[in-house]
């Protein structure tokens with residue numbers, strides 16, 4: 001499924017399900033994420049673009065570097081929405097985060113999560129009560145494409 005994701009710069013949203021609560025303890029962030037459905041907004045501008053970044057998110061074995069790594073190690077990525085910057089898409093990670101936060105009953109579970117470099121958003125991680133698929137609901141904001149993630153792709157660490 002990674003073949004469907006361009007190896008070019010862009011922004012994306014991830015749907016993640018945590019089956020168990022997750023304690024977050026980093027130098028600047030401390031708290032607990034309850035079990036449930038989450039959505040995360042990010043952008044990829046490094047080598048390999050969106051494809052390389054999303055491949056990393058789907059791997060369950062990795063050394064945690066970003067906040068989101070702790071969540072994708074402990075939880076399951078169930079869906080991805082993405083847009084290449086080159087497509088003229090207006091989607092940025094902050095716009096995605098804001099759209100996710102505007103969904104009904106959405107909440108910021110841990111201020112600062114994923115948004116250390118951002119002064120505009122409270123967090124780039126949004127909690128969605130129930131079993132919602134929040135990322136699929138925001139694809140209209142910037143001509144984003146949505147892909148459901150086959151769960152086999154997660155467990156074998158798709159690459």
Ligand SMILES: [Zn+2]
Pocket residue numbers: 093094097115118119120121124
């Ligand atoms: Zn932001």
